[in-house]
Amino acid sequence: MSTEPRWRRLEPDQRREEIFASAQRLFALRPYGEVSTTDIANEAGVARGLLNHYFGTKRDLYLEVVREAASVPENVIDHAPGGSLEERIDAAVNWFLDSLSGQDAAWINAAGSSGLGRDPELERILLKAEDDAVDRVLETIDMADVSDHREELRAFIRAYGQLAKTAGREWLIKKKLSREQVHHLLRQCLLTIVEDVLPETVAGDRG
């Protein structure tokens, strides 16, 4: 009888991926403190020590999971650059809502709840994701190259992004709003920002 091996030896990348996937599943299910490294190791069918070998620390593994979850889905929009501002915004909002409902609701849960106590590293990751999201929005509405008051515009859009994320939750999770209602909210608010708030900022600066 061939003594079959008690465990298989995998390529590092492959094993790493397996562990990562297990961590993703569990961290999506329960908060950080209620997921033990033993849980993850069991889920991956692996000794606990291997987590540290591949990812360093439990926290490091967690941050890597968050980084991926927080990143905005690829901008695969057709990106028809033509049309009026209203039309472009309408298209952007449509794309956003599509990618929300399409994806398995990973992004929408990110940065959900916590409270107090700044965690610089975690914050850095989420701010990076937030900034990428801003780029996506600006690209999509063809305003990526405004140089006047660029920083203010970006800050406005960051705030808008939180509105959008919350509204998305009201639609998909809490079911208090319909897609049409969210669509209208996002369209009108973005329009207001670009057509009213931003010009006022520019004028106020020059006046």
Place this chain on the structure above:
Amino acid sequence: MSTEPRWRRLEPDQRREEIFASAQRLFALRPYGEVSTTDIANEAGVARGLLNHYFGTKRDLYLEVVREAASVPENVIDHAPGGSLEERIDAAVNWFLDSLSGQDAAWINAAGSSGLGRDPELERILLKAEDDAVDRVLETIDMADVSDHREELRAFIRAYGQLAKTAGREWLIKKKLSREQVHHLLRQCLLTIVEDVLPETVAGDRG
């Protein structure tokens, strides 16, 4: 020589308050995982076991701190109910920004960063605070008693609340926006919601 006591015996309420204050300080400074019960006990000048005696679990203590930090400051606005909608909104935004800058930036940090893994109890606390905030906004703009599409309006305002909080951070913490800019953003967006988005929802429902 009178053998002075090694520790003083306090009224339970008083001791509890001391421990709570120490916990507040530390949890505001570092994230949950980097604050040990030993730290809190040292800060309060007390044995570690006393935390469990008064608050049960480290997590219970944490939740209590979060509950207080997340609660919106009292609505001490003069609340002049008169004036046009624009004026009322303007006053509401002013009050909001005042209370943001006045307070020692506890509220604005709440629900800042985290990611993934729903924590039902923590979520409940933050949602409760969010809902209270919605009440404040509606009161202040004299729309607390609308019964038509009440739930939708509240959902819109919840989303708006996240916009407001993020914008507040852009002003007070990140310094990317001036008070005037945030003021304008908040005023115009709230106006848009009340005068445009909400009516459209009503019309869409009846059409």
Place this chain on the structure above:
DNA sequence: GTGCACTATTGGCGCTGTGCCAACAACTAC
């Protein structure tokens, strides 16, 4: 003033979870 009952407070035991590392065993090349 002295002793006593009351209870706020302490200190340490036991358990769980994490990081670390030396030994081990699956796989490869010769």
Place this chain on the structure above:
DNA sequence: GTAGTTGTTGGCACAGCGCCAATAGTGCAC
């Protein structure tokens, strides 16, 4: 078959937390 490589294991050591019996401030009765 054998030796070298290295992915993988298992357990040791330590830190943090909940718990509880023992301790010692404190006010009251007399």
